[in-house]
Every structure is written in C-alpha cells, then in structure tokens.
Amino acid sequence: MASIEEEIKQQKKFDNEHQKAAVNLMFTSNWLYNSNASRLKKHDITPEQFNVLRILRGSYPKPLMLGEITCRMLDKSSNATRLVEKLRQKGYVEREQCETNRRQVDIVITEKGLSLLTKIDNEAEEWNNSIKTITKAEAQELNRILDKLRR
Amino acid sequence: MASIEEEIKQQKKFDNEHQKAAVNLMFTSNWLYNSNASRLKKHDITPEQFNVLRILRGSYPKPLMLGEITCRMLDKSSNATRLVEKLRQKGYVEREQCETNRRQVDIVITEKGLSLLTKIDNEAEEWNNSIKTITKAEAQELNRILDKLRR
DNA sequence: ACGAAATAGTTGTATACACAACTATTGCAG
DNA sequence: CTGCAATAGTTGTGTATACAACTATTTCGT
Known part of the structure; x- marks a missing residue:
C-alpha cells in the first residue's frame, strides 16, 4: 500500500491534514485519469x-x-x-x-x-474494478466529503 | 450547495456510487486545480x-x-x-x-x-480557507479513502 | 578492454487547457 | 428602424501532458 507521502516521496511532513488532502486529491485524480486514458487508448x-x-x-x-x-x-x-x-x-x-x-x-x-x-x-469490467477497492459506503462518504469541499 | 449531479447537469442517475465517486473526484480535482492556478497567476x-x-x-x-x-x-x-x-x-x-x-x-x-x-x-490565507469547508476529521477520512482507492 | 545494456536527459508531434480577441447573429431600447 | 448590447461560436497563442524516438554517458559481463 502506498500512502500519498510515499507516492510523491515527500521529504517533510505536510503542514496539516487539509494540505495533504488537497495534494492527495489531485494526485489520485491524475492516477484515475491516466487509468481511464489507457483503457480508451486502444479505441x-x-x-x-x-x-x-x-x-x-x-x-x-x-x-x-x-x-x-x-x-x-x-x-x-x-x-x-x-x-x-x-x-x-x-x-x-x-x-x-x-x-x-x-x-x-x-x-x-x-x-x-x-x-x-x-x-x-x-469491456469496462477492468476499469470498474480499479475503483472497487473501496466499499460502497466509502464511495458514498467520499462523495459527501467532495461535495462539501467545493462549497 | 451543489452536488456533483448539479455541477455537470447530469440528466440520468449515475449507474452506481463508485462511478459517481470517480467523476466527483476528477471534477473536484479540476476545481481545486483551477482555484490554485488563479491565485498563482498574479505571480x-x-x-x-x-x-x-x-x-x-x-x-x-x-x-x-x-x-x-x-x-x-x-x-x-x-x-x-x-x-x-x-x-x-x-x-x-x-x-x-x-x-x-x-x-x-x-x-x-x-x-x-x-x-x-x-x-x-x-498570502496563502485565502487558498487555505478554500479547503477548510471540511473538518480535520473529514480531511483525514478523505486521505484514508483516497490512499485505499489507489491500491 | 570491448560492446551491450542501463541510465539520464532531450526533442518532436499530437492532444488538451487557459485566456483573450475575434466574427456573426439576434434581441432590445429608444 | 437603428444601433448597441448580448449571445453563440471560432480562432490564435502560450502552457502542459502523453508517448515515443533519440543522444550521450556510464556500468557491467566476459
């Protein structure tokens, strides 16, 4: 398992949990985007x-x-x-x-x-599985927090 | 408050909570990125x-x-x-x-x-506030879910 | 010591985003 | 009716990403 600190080889601790969440959000979004791009590429x-x-x-x-x-x-x-x-x-x-x-x-x-x-x-099976590492309840919680974040 | 469905004027319901989370993630990441870009632009x-x-x-x-x-x-x-x-x-x-x-x-x-x-x-005050609509506990939960998602 | 493989970086081409200036068409105030 | 503002879309320039081909240098097996 790779925490966001490991993914970007962060030397220092993040200032706070909010900063970390912002970076984590953008990093994970890129990750997801790239995964999507690669499955679409064959078409x-x-x-x-x-x-x-x-x-x-x-x-x-x-x-x-x-x-x-x-x-x-x-x-x-x-x-x-x-x-x-x-x-x-x-x-x-x-x-x-x-x-x-x-x-x-x-x-x-x-x-x-x-x-x-x-x-x-x-043929979306594989792609769907890539986000099914989290449970349905976690997906709901994620949606709730993201909607709140944008307010 | 704008749910992700409203933001992208979704006509139909999402297939499931996971699909919705993936879209929400990318949309929110763009939102955050643009907010960041605009504060940096003056420099x-x-x-x-x-x-x-x-x-x-x-x-x-x-x-x-x-x-x-x-x-x-x-x-x-x-x-x-x-x-x-x-x-x-x-x-x-x-x-x-x-x-x-x-x-x-x-x-x-x-x-x-x-x-x-x-x-x-x-001058990062304003930017920091933009992600402080969520609590520290929510930021932690967000980090946990995002790290799990990428596994 | 030699040549293949690995490493570090550069460059070319296609795609897309950011922003602003631009054309064309429509609507509306007077 | 005229002309100005609003609307719908197009285009130009700069920045960045995606991927692959390329050069230069170092390392390593024999």
Whole structure:
C-alpha cells in the first residue's frame, strides 16, 4: 500500500491534514485519469472526447448545441468546438447549423458513435474494478466529503 | 450547495456510487486545480512550475537531478526538462551539469525563487480557507479513502 | 578492454487547457 | 428602424501532458 507521502516521496511532513488532502486529491485524480486514458487508448479516443460522446448519448436523439455540451463537461474551460471537430473527423458526431437560430450549431451523436460507446461499455469490467477497492459506503462518504469541499 | 449531479447537469442517475465517486473526484480535482492556478497567476507562474519550485525548496541547498524532480512530481509523465527551462528563464532556478556523472543535470533553486515562494506562502490565507469547508476529521477520512482507492 | 545494456536527459508531434480577441447573429431600447 | 448590447461560436497563442524516438554517458559481463 502506498500512502500519498510515499507516492510523491515527500521529504517533510505536510503542514496539516487539509494540505495533504488537497495534494492527495489531485494526485489520485491524475492516477484515475491516466487509468481511464489507457483503457480508451486502444479505441483511439481521449477521455475528453469520450466524455463529450457520453454527454451526447445522454441527450440522444435530441441534438445539443455547443454551449450545452460545454456546461456539462468536467472541465468547463475546455474548447468544445475543437473537441467536437476531432469527433466529427472520426465520424462519431455530426454538426449542423440550427435553422431557427443561425448562431447555434447543433451536434448529434452518430450510429457509429453509439456503437463505439456500447463496445467500450462492454469491456469496462477492468476499469470498474480499479475503483472497487473501496466499499460502497466509502464511495458514498467520499462523495459527501467532495461535495462539501467545493462549497 | 451543489452536488456533483448539479455541477455537470447530469440528466440520468449515475449507474452506481463508485462511478459517481470517480467523476466527483476528477471534477473536484479540476476545481481545486483551477482555484490554485488563479491565485498563482498574479505571480506569473503555473501550478506545475510552483510544484517544482516547492520540491526544490524541500531539498535546498542540496541540488536535485532532473529524475529526482520527476519522481516527486504530482504528474510523473510531465516533462521536467521543459518545466525547469521555463523556471530558469525566469531566474528562479539554476542548472548545472553534474561533475561526477556528466549525464546528470543538477538543479537548484535561487534566492529569487526562494523569495517568491515566501511571498506566495504569506498570502496563502485565502487558498487555505478554500479547503477548510471540511473538518480535520473529514480531511483525514478523505486521505484514508483516497490512499485505499489507489491500491 | 570491448560492446551491450542501463541510465539520464532531450526533442518532436499530437492532444488538451487557459485566456483573450475575434466574427456573426439576434434581441432590445429608444 | 437603428444601433448597441448580448449571445453563440471560432480562432490564435502560450502552457502542459502523453508517448515515443533519440543522444550521450556510464556500468557491467566476459
């Protein structure tokens, strides 16, 4: 088992438990992100692109405009225009100018996109296990503390 | 108060508490990172560069070779060569080829770098409060769960 | 002593985030 | 109706991560 101090080879003790939690949080998030990135890599898709596809599946068959995608993303300041363009080039989404409001661009996931998500879902076993080292009760407690932290 | 579902405007319920915790973790980490980035911005330094400087202060006055910096960093796959070069251009660190092993490059923080860290420490009040919405006991529990999660 | 393997670091290319400036379209006050 | 503000999206520049190929140096087996 590796404590956060061991992971980053900390020489000195942390000032306090809060500082340590902040570092631990970011370190663990990176760890999780990298684990996710590596399982998606064989499908030639990044976690950010995957996230956008899942958002679009959530709304399917209704399209979403770019702004709606942005506000559902984990990282709000990411650039939906460019992410969507990457997905379009791969054939996973389609873009169309909205007829009633020509400023808007409507995005919809394609059949190909949906079937990619299905394939990834089906092999998610390994990924799911990587976070099942904690119990359901611990996951709930984690969610509670994280929600409180952001207040 | 904003639950993770509200933050990302989730349409459907999460499959389970573990999935939700994984998303919550990454979302909260981004939130924390952005909060950190914005306080450092007025000093024209990024969180990654700041992290490298603190690592070097931890070892001061002993220099560290690039590889030692890398393995202490939060994100191991980041590129210490390029980060250190940015810091060198700003005058916060010095690089020198190691005499006993010419493959190595020794890095040491400068007086200017140390005084920058001191200045940032002195105005860290606001940042510290941002994670004090949780109690010390909750911070400890968070640390315990995160360490367990990575096993 | 020689050459292969290991070690330390550098560099190139693709992806994504951060921020700001920019275009195009729509809505609204007067 | 006109023009200004608000909205929706695009694009440019700088920073950092991901991964792999590369150079230089040292170590070690024979």
